[in-house]
Structures are given as C-alpha cells and as structure tokens.
Amino acid sequence: MIKFVDITKEYKNGVIALSKVNLSIAKGEFVFLVGPSGAGKSTLIKLLLKEENPTHGRIYLHNTDITKVKNRKIPFIRRNVGVVFQDFRLLPNKTVYENIAFAMEIIGAHPKDIRRNIPMVLSMVNLSKKAYNYPNQLSGGEHQRVAIARAIVNSPPVLIADEPTGNLDPETAWDIMKVLRDINRRGTTVLMATHAKDIVDVMKKRVIEIEKGEIVRDEEKGVYEHEISNT
Structure with missing residues (x-):
C-alpha cells in the first residue's frame, strides 16, 4: 500500500529532514506517526502527497513508484489519498x-x-x-x-490525518477518533500524525516514532513513548 525505500530529504539550506527512511504500511492498517516538532513527520506526509520530492530513494503507493512521476499525473495520485488537517x-x-x-x-x-x-x-x-x-x-x-x-x-484507499485533534477539546477529540476508527474498520488505511499521548496510549495501534529525521521505533500495539523499565 505505502512503501518508503531509503528515503532521504535534504533541503537547499543543507537541513536533512529525513535520512534513509524505510517504511511499509499495509492495506487496512491504522498507524500513528509520532515524534517531536521538527522531527520529520510533516516532511514524510508532504512526500507522500507529492508536495515535496525526495533527494534520494523511492516511494511506492499501491505498488506504483510515485517518486518521479510527471506533474500532470500528480492529481491522479492524490485522488488515492484523502487528507484531514488540523485547521480544517x-x-x-x-x-x-x-x-x-x-x-x-x-x-x-x-x-x-x-x-x-x-x-x-x-x-x-x-x-x-x-x-x-x-x-x-x-x-x-x-x-x-x-x-x-x-x-x-x-x-480514497488511504487517509492521512495531520494532527486532526490538535485544536479540539478532549471529549471532541475522542469523538473524532471514533469516526477515524470506523473509517479504518471499513478498510481505509489511516496514517495519523499526532502529539496526543492519551489517544495513542489508549488505542494501542501501530506506532512509528520519528526523531531527527530517522525512524527510531516501529511498534505494533504501541504507546506514545518508550516504556522505561525500573529493573
């Protein structure tokens, strides 16, 4: 469904937003994308939407390499990806x-x-x-x-939700999560970038953590942060 192969994104000012990212998301998955501000989450989403192009590597959507498609084909790619933003x-x-x-x-x-x-x-x-x-x-x-x-x-077979609960009170945020969960249960792949620790911890979905442009954790039924053992 979605596959990033050795993706690096370096901007003209020398800032490396993503470094050698490898990632696969299967059809029908619900995945949380977490990490601090500036970690690379937004860049990853922009690459998937063809708003940016990677410096190195390949991106596949439905087994199609979208890395170097012609501009006239970009609207057809975006038809396969629905997007929900924080600011509506x-x-x-x-x-x-x-x-x-x-x-x-x-x-x-x-x-x-x-x-x-x-x-x-x-x-x-x-x-x-x-x-x-x-x-x-x-x-x-x-x-x-x-x-x-x-x-x-x-x-669309894929729905990207970029901080969809960021401007909402906790009760309303949970109402939105129930809607997203129901959409996922109907077969839509959901990728949600979020800082909402409580939501991630309760829902126990796959969690991909990005830090300084690298994937530092990819955990099934994960939580927002690493659990630190006292032993």
Whole structure:
C-alpha cells in the first residue's frame, strides 16, 4: 500500500529532514506517526502527497513508484489519498454539503454520484442534519467531521490525518477518533500524525516514532513513548 525505500530529504539550506527512511504500511492498517516538532513527520506526509520530492530513494503507493512521476499525473495520485488537517480548511462561503461536493466536482464526478455519495458520508460522520449549515454555524468538532467527510467522499484507499485533534477539546477529540476508527474498520488505511499521548496510549495501534529525521521505533500495539523499565 505505502512503501518508503531509503528515503532521504535534504533541503537547499543543507537541513536533512529525513535520512534513509524505510517504511511499509499495509492495506487496512491504522498507524500513528509520532515524534517531536521538527522531527520529520510533516516532511514524510508532504512526500507522500507529492508536495515535496525526495533527494534520494523511492516511494511506492499501491505498488506504483510515485517518486518521479510527471506533474500532470500528480492529481491522479492524490485522488488515492484523502487528507484531514488540523485547521480544517473549509470554504467559509459554502455549506457543509457544498464543501464536500467541491471535493468531488474538482475530479469531475457526475452530479448523480455527488447526490448519492454526500448523504452517505454525512451519515458516517453524524452530520446529516447539518448539510446546509455554513462553517460559522458549526462547532470545532463539527468542522473536523466535515473535513473528514470531504477527505473520504471520493473513497480514497488511504487517509492521512495531520494532527486532526490538535485544536479540539478532549471529549471532541475522542469523538473524532471514533469516526477515524470506523473509517479504518471499513478498510481505509489511516496514517495519523499526532502529539496526543492519551489517544495513542489508549488505542494501542501501530506506532512509528520519528526523531531527527530517522525512524527510531516501529511498534505494533504501541504507546506514545518508550516504556522505561525500573529493573
């Protein structure tokens, strides 16, 4: 599903954001990406979205090498990856329905498919009654639910969630995690970058820790931090 092979990313100023990263994520996995700010998490995500290109190495998505694809093919790659951001990025002058519809319209979806798919994803994120509200009429948690619905409406096999609970109170954050868990259970691969220690520790999913551009831990049913033995 996702594979990084000897990936190094060095910027023009000499900063090495990632160094010889090797990583494989299988179809249907739920993976937490953790580490301090500046560790390389955002760079890894940008490489997967083709917002950046690696200095060395190869990246595979669905067994396709996306490392050196032509620019005209990048939109087709991104159709396979839904993204949820910390700051929601909703269009303020569009309703919930229109925000989600826009994600389908830009890939040329048929109006019939739009009318069919949007009620389904709104139901999945428990926002059916908010379809014609505007963003300024929604709570923070509802903003994020719309963002998730928008990210999954085109049925991407991979969902990247970049600090999706960072601006939410703890109770709302858990509501969002339940939505992401349900999406994962339907077969979508989820990669979530987070600093939310409590969420990672409770959910016991695979944890990949990055520090100074290197993977320092890859643990099944992991926790946010290494457990230190007293013996």
